[in-house]
Amino acid sequence: MKNFKYTTKSGLKISGKYLILPQKSENSLENIRDFIFIHAFPFDSDMYVHNFEDNNFINTLNEISLEKGIIRIILLDLPGFGKSESFSSKPLNLLPYVEIVKDIVTYFQIQRLILGGCSMGGYIALEYIRNYPELIEGLVLIDTKPDADDEDQKQNRLNTITMLEKSSQNFYSNEKSVNITLKMLYKRDAQIKSFLDTLHSRVISENMQRKNVKIANQILEIMKNQKVLGVIHALSGMAGRNDTSKVLESLKVNVLILVGENDTITPPQIAKTMENAISNATLTIIPSAGHLSNMENTYEFNQSLLNWFQLKF
Secondary structure, three states: OEEEEEEOOOOOEEEEEEEEEOOOOHHHOOOOEEEEEEOOOOOOOHHHHHHHHOHHHHHHHHHHHHHHOOEEEEEEOOOOOOOOOOOOOOOOOOHHHHHHHHHHHHHOOOOOEEEEEEOHHHHHHHHHHHHOHHHEEEEEEEOOOOOOOOHHHHHHHHHHHHHHHHHHHHHOOOOOHHHOEHHHHHOOOHHHHHHHHHHHHHHOOHHHHHHOHHHHHHHHHHHHOOEHHHHHHHHHHHHOOOOOHHHHHHOOOEEEEEEEOOOOOOOHHHHHHHHHHOOOEEEEEEOOOOOOHHHHOHHHHHHHHHHHHHHHO
16 A cells, blocks of 8 residues: 555645555546545554455455446544644544545545444544535445443543543653653553553454454554544544434445444444444444454455445445
């Protein structure tokens, strides 16, 4: 995949990766169908990279692109994650993230968009389609839900923000806040270590913890590499997000819902409820996978994506 960087209308520098199939000069691109995938919390675009480095998947997708037309895959780093700059202040909801996605659409001159998102990325995708329904051709909802936080969940997020801010000040008072990462706090603060270890154990299934330590460790490392300021902003945005349940009922586009069989954060029952609310929904439960189904069972995830795309488009 190639890296990209662009500057939003507000001056924020955003990074990401993209892939074009079939391989050809970008100067001759016409009638492109674009996929944008939005990552989960607290991750970055690296959580999707290995999906698009699978040779069998790419070869098949290349064949499909020869038949159906040019396909472009775009993986972005949300503000404060990966190599993207952080917002200047805490978002009160997810709308600032939606505007970043809208900027991406403008930057790449996208006209036919299939938008995908995992967990927090799914929250943003649903909020995006609430605001810009005319720009969406398809939707991929991965281990996510439409519900807003209840009061207890909001308070938990606010408590975590307070903990992160206090830890940053205690250990790195002379460091610029934009440079502090979770890894830096993880090494020095038992509370932060406990928070990350607990979250890590929730997002991956017990099967993954036992049988694929390499991927489990990779997931933890991606989490630890994130900037504390980006994490704080995302917690604030999620705490204030809208309930998008009614958006599901109004969807006219084809929707693919993917959920890990062993996802305990947004379990399959939530995915089934979403399926029932959407007129053109396809639900696939990814076996032997938890909350990051694309990383835990890459083969089944990729096959589900390919089958849906071939059938619906």
